[in-house]
Amino acid sequence: MMNETDDNMAFPELDALLSQPLTTVADNGFTLRVMMEAEKHAARRKLMIGGLLSLAAFILSFLVPWAKLTDQIMGQFSGTAHQMISQPQLYMGLWITLGILGLVWYLDRLATVRD
Amino acid sequence: MGQDDENIRWARDAAKGDQAAFAILVRRNQSQLRGFLMRMTKGDSALADDLAQETFLEAFRKIRQFGKGSFFGWLCSIAYSRFLMERRKKRPEAMDEDTERTLEDDAPEAERTTMAKLDLERAMAQLPDVQRAALTLSFALGMTNEEAAAAMDIPVGTLKSHIHRGRETLQTILTGWQSQQKYARMA
Numbered sequence: 001m002m003n004e005t006d007d008n009m010a011f012p013e014l015d016a017l018l019s020q021p022l023t024t025v026a027d028n029g030f031t032l033r034v035m036m037e038a039e040k041h042a043a044r045r046k047l048m049i050g051g052l053l054s055l056a057a058f059i060l061s062f063l064v065p066w067a068k069l070t071d072q073i074m075g076q077f078s079g080t081a082h083q084m085i086s087q088p089q090l091y092m093g094l095w096i097t098l099g100i101l102g103l104v105w106y107l108d109r110l111a112t113v114r115d
Numbered sequence: 116m117g118q119d120d121e122n123i124r125w126a127r128d129a130a131k132g133d134q135a136a137f138a139i140l141v142r143r144n145q146s147q148l149r150g151f152l153m154r155m156t157k158g159d160s161a162l163a164d165d166l167a168q169e170t171f172l173e174a175f176r177k178i179r180q181f182g183k184g185s186f187f188g189w190l191c192s193i194a195y196s197r198f199l200m201e202r203r204k205k206r207p208e209a210m211d212e213d214t215e216r217t218l219e220d221d222a223p224e225a226e227r228t229t230m231a232k233l234d235l236e237r238a239m240a241q242l243p244d245v246q247r248a249a250l251t252l253s254f255a256l257g258m259t260n261e262e263a264a265a266a267m268d269i270p271v272g273t274l275k276s277h278i279h280r281g282r283e284t285l286q287t288i289l290t291g292w293q294s295q296q297k298y299a300r301m302a
Contacts, residue, residue, distance in 0.1 A: 014286055017235050018254035022150030030149070031141045034168055038137065038175045 047108055051101050058094060118143075122186035130178045137178065140186070141171050147256060148190055154251050155198050157240040166201060170194040184265070188258060191266040195248055202244060238288040246281030249274050 122143065128136035148170065152163035170193045174181075181189055239247055245267070252263035253274070264274040 014282060014289070015254070017231055018250055018282075018285075019257075020232065020235075020255065022147060022154065022251070022255050025146045025149040025153070027142065027145060030145050030164065030167070031138060034141050034145075034171045034175075035134065035138050037168065037172055038134065041172060041175065042134075 044108060047104065051105060054097065054101055058098060061094070119185050119187060126178060126181050126186050129175075130181065137175055140174075144187055144190055145171075147187065148194055151191060151251055151256060152194055152198065154236070154239060154255075155195075155244065155248060158236070162201070166194060166197050169197050173197070185258070185262050187256075188262045188266050191252060191256070191258075192268065195267055198248075199244070234289060234292060235285075238285050238292075241288060242281050242284055245269075246277045246284070249277035250281045250285075253278055 122140060125136045125140045125143070129140060145167065149163055149167045152166050152170075153160060156162045156166070170190060173193050174190055239250070242250070248267055249263060252258045252266055253260065258266065260271050260274055264271045267274065269277075
């Protein structure tokens with residue numbers, strides 16, 4: 001399709017030449033490569049969202065007044081719950097979870113760079 | 116445009132998370148987009164393919180942002196801005212050196228095409244990027260002035276002036292080569 005411009009008639013041969021369609025480029029696996037990259041991107045996005053949600057949950061866990069909540073909800077069992085929460089093993093567990101998330105992120109970056 | 120109606124239909128499916136629909140969009144548009152970028156990069160097929168891949172990946176990420184209008188035009192606007200970013204990153208002279216080498220390397224393949232088309236590509240390579248883009252979008256890709264201007268993110272009046280100047284320069288270059296060929300034959 002030729003574009004309508006004011007001085008089309010000045011160079012009729014040139015316009016015909018310019019209007020020739022571009023050379024067809026064979027796919028040769030291009031679509032496949034793009035889709036593989038797109039899938040990687042989608043997987044990375046899911047991983048990042050998962051990581052951010054875990055991090056948000058981890059940070060929020062510090063803001064919740066566990067001792068008060070356990071006193072009100074648990075009543076007589078509050079002592080036990082409070083004891084459980086203040087156990088150092090629990091925080092170690094949280095740090096290990098964070099460490100695993102960090103490792104997964106690092107491995108993902110490593111794989112991306114290698115690709 | 117029928118082809119673009121179909122593109123829009125597939126784009127809607129892709130926006131809902133259908134990756135197969137996006138793959139169809141890539142397959143349908145890759146040839147024209149790579150052809151456009153090939154001309155923009157003055158025949159550097161490796162760079163054109165890299166830019167085309169980046170363009171499709173950006174389209175994949177932003178597919179929900181695609182509204183009304185031509186899907187291919189939207190792709191071209193991403194591709195053109197990617198090309199300009201690449202152009203800014205790389206020294207313009209370096210890109211031109213690469214191009215000269217590529218044109219020479221590609222000469223045997225180019226001989227198979229018509230001489231006129233080869234001359235046009237060589238002449239096109241001498242135009243400024245903005246004029247080359249304006250002429251390619253408006254003529255070879257058959258976009259309306261409004262679509263081409265939107266793809267390049269410039270006003271329609273500016274696009275028309277780039278087309279006009281580009282055609283004048285091309286005419287001068289091609290006429291000059293024609294005269295040189297006549298002299299060479301006479302000698």
